[in-house]
Amino acid sequence: MTFKTPLFLLLIPLVLPFLGFLYFRKRPPVFLFPSTAFVSGLPVTWRLRLKHVPFFLRIAVLALFILALAGPEKVLQDARSSSEGISMVLLLDTSTSMAAEDFTVNGQRINRLDVVKSVLKDFIAARPGDRLGLLAFAARPYTVSPLTADHAWLLQNLERVRFGLMDDGTAIGSAIAAGTARLRKTEGKSKVIILLTDGVNNAGKIAPLEAADTAATLGIKVYTIGAGTREMAPYPVKDLLGRTIYQNIKVEIDEDVLQKIAGKTGGAYFRATDTDSLKRIYERIDKLEKVKFDENGYRQVEGYFDIVLLAALVLLLIELILARTIFLRIP
Numbered sequence: 580m581t582f583k584t585p586l587f588l589l590l591i592p593l594v595l596p597f598l599g600f601l602y603f604r605k606r607p608p609v610f611l612f613p614s615t616a617f618v619s620g621l622p623v624t625w626r627l628r629l630k631h632v633p634f635f636l637r638i639a640v641l642a643l644f645i646l647a648l649a650g651p652e653k654v655l656q657d658a659r660s661s662s663e664g665i666s667m668v669l670l671l672d673t674s675t676s677m678a679a680e681d682f683t684v685n686g687q688r689i690n691r692l693d694v695v696k697s698v699l700k701d702f703i704a705a706r707p708g709d710r711l712g713l714l715a716f717a718a719r720p721y722t723v724s725p726l727t728a729d730h731a732w733l734l735q736n737l738e739r740v741r742f743g744l745m746d747d748g749t750a751i752g753s754a755i756a757a758g759t760a761r762l763r764k765t766e767g768k769s770k771v772i773i774l775l776t777d778g779v780n781n782a783g784k785i786a787p788l789e790a791a792d793t794a795a796t797l798g799i800k801v802y803t804i805g806a807g808t809r810e811m812a813p814y815p816v817k818d819l820l821g822r823t824i825y826q827n828i829k830v831e832i833d834e835d836v837l838q839k840i841a842g843k844t845g846g847a848y849f850r851a852t853d854t855d856s857l858k859r860i861y862e863r864i865d866k867l868e869k870v871k872f873d874e875n876g877y878r879q880v881e882g883y884f885d886i887v888l889l890a891a892l893v894l895l896l897i898e899l900i901l902a903r904t905i906f907l908r909i910p
Contacts, residue, residue, distance in 0.1 A: 581880075583650030590645045595638055602634055626905065633906050636898035643891035651883040665769040666726060668712040668758040671695060672776040672806075673742060674749045675717075679777070679828065681812035682854050688813070691777055691806050694854055696737060702861045703730050703737070712761050715740050718748030718782040720757040726765065750783030751776055755790035755801060755840070762799050770797070773861075774840070775804040775851075779833040791840040801844040803837040804860055806851045 582588065673692060682694040703711060711733055712726040721744070724736045751774070758772040772794065780787050794801055813825040834848070841848040851857035 581652055581654060583652060585649055587645055587649040591642055594645075595642060598638065598641070630906060633898050633902040636894055636901070640891050640895045640898060643887055643894065647884050647887040647891065651887060652880045653883070654880050665771055666710045666762060666765045667771045667773065668714060668726070668761050669699065670720070670754045670758050670772060670774040670776075671699070671713065671715045671723075671740065672749060672754075672778065673715045673717050673740060673744065674778060675742060675747050676749075676778050676814075676828075677806075678742060679807060679812040679814045679830075680825070681808040681830075682857075684854055690815075692740070692742065694857065695775055695806065696740065698854070698857050698861060699737060700734060701858070703734060706730075710765075712758075713737060713740075714754060714757055714761070715744070716750055716754035716757075717744070718746035719750050720754040721745060722757075722761075726761060746782075748782030749776060749778040749780055750785075751780040751836070751840075752785035752787040752790040753783030755787060755794060756785045759790065759794045759797060759799055763797055768798075770799045771846075772799060772801045772844075773804065774801060774837075775806055776837070777805065777807040777830070777832060779831050780836065787836050787840055788843070791843040795844045799844060800846040801840050802846040802863070803841045803848045804851055804857070805832040805834055805837055805848070806857065807832060808852050 671692075677692040677695075678690045680688045680690045682689055682691060684694065684697065707728075707730060710726050710728050711724075711730065713723040713733060713736065714720050715723050723740055724733045727733055755772065755774060758774075762770040762772070791801060807830045810830060811827040812830050814828045815823050816826055818824050832850075834850070838848040840846075847863070849856075849860040849863070851860055
């Protein structure tokens with residue numbers, strides 16, 4: 580049990596004893612008798628023995644009112660945690676060239692984006708201690724998920740990534756700059772960006788190497804991955820009858836720039852030509868150092884203000900009835 584404003588609880592030891600002192604202090608009698616000898620032999624009734632009950636009920640009512648003001652609540656679920664891991668932003672190319680189907684899974688042809696999403700799911704699930712964020716980019720970057728340790732929520736947002744959410748293009752420099760902005764104020768020694776692309780920078784206002792210089796200045800490593808087979812790749816298109824056919828397109832990956840980006844920031848460049856090599860690339864992240872961070876998540880609580888207040892009102896009603904009937908005092 581916790582309280583929203585526990586300072587109100589200080590009123591209980593301060594106010595209630597004072598009220599008890601005022602109640603039990605000796606006061607001059609209302610009626611003066613020359614002698615009490617004629618009533619000294621009368622039996623003590625139960626009403627006389629319980630004459631202080633209304634006062635104690637009033638004290639209980641006041642205590643419950645103070646308790647209600649303090650805001651009693653019970654924490655049902657607390658997602659706050661402290662763990663060790665790395666702070667990492669995943670940059671995923673979603674330009675239309677990622678629709679090329681030059682990867683296979685279980686013997687079936689599948690496009691690059693779907694393969695990367697599948698590998699990322701395993702990568703995220705295997706690293707519960709890491710703080711991960713996800714940005715997708717085409718002609719410009721957009722945030723899929725900010726940095727979080729809630730990987731279930733991250734996976735839900737990854738599932739929504741698809742083609743056509745923005746203008747086509749490949750803004751590698753802008754994507755790195757956006758990832759750097761996410762990690763800039765993050766505490767910890769290990770900050771990493773993993774950039775996966777299958778093309779050449781042809782959009783955005785920031786040059787890839789300039790963005791890499793900024794990341795390096797802030798101590799952010801950038802690992803770059805070139806995805807796709809070499810030379811030619813099958814790309815699905817619709818013919819005049821609406822059938823899906825494949826045309827071979829030339830694979831253009833600016834490996835020189837990707838290597839320089841990785842070199843400037845202390846990262847590494849990899850080339851993923853199939854699903855297995857893509858999985859092995861992400862395993863390299865296991866060798867990064869661990870850092871400790873706190874995840875502020877959410878708290879689910881249940882308040883008891885109304886229950887405590889209702890109990891106070893019930894006791895107050897009982898006290899008023901008793902004080903005006905059984906324990907009525909005259910004067």
